[in-house]
Amino acid sequence: NAGVTQTPKFRVLKTGQSMTLLCAQDMNHEYMYWYRQDPGMGLRLIHYSVGEGTTAKGEVPDGYNVSRLKKQNFLLGLESAAPSQTSVYFCASSYPRATGYYGYTFGSGTRLTVV
């Protein structure tokens, strides 16, 4: 049981390049989330999804797009990378609270550097 898998683990981009981060979970979780972690800022929510085919903006959505075409996958896209997007990105998943399960499973993170 792999849990939440993020690919790639590391990436260096040039300003203006695009890329997609993939998050895959095998726990049949309904909810998925993308966070970014910056020094002194904690983890901030970028986008989230409460089910297949649905996405919504979080706290810091600008410059990112997401898609949830399959329940198990949540993709985070950067259309034109900027140095301000240098960060560590974490994906997480969870069941809805109504199911009686209240935990979150996090991926191991993707370290992205934009030069």
Add this chain to the structure above:
Amino acid sequence: AQKVTQAQTEISVVEKEDVTLDCVYETRDTTYYLFWYKQPPSGELVFLIRRNSFDEQNEISGRYSWNFQKSTSSFNFTITASQVVDSAVYFCALSEAGGYGGATNKLIFGTGTLLAVQP
């Protein structure tokens, strides 16, 4: 709006000292969950504890203990007899109401406290 405040940015202690990490939260929800996560230098997030808003009992797990007080909106974390392996960033987090019907179950993090335990 929900908010989590960890006022201590960095704490440095000598091994075997006790240390308390503070967490203050704000929410208008009557039902919510509080979490602590540990992030060691390797970078992964390690789940430590989850507490729901209806359970104010303190909890002890080995050298770790948690003090949840709704009256002061605090959920503090104490490490007794700290060890070098406790060196990490510790995050407190709040989960807003979630479930079916459009809720999101979003997890809101504090900015973290860097704990350095010196040998």
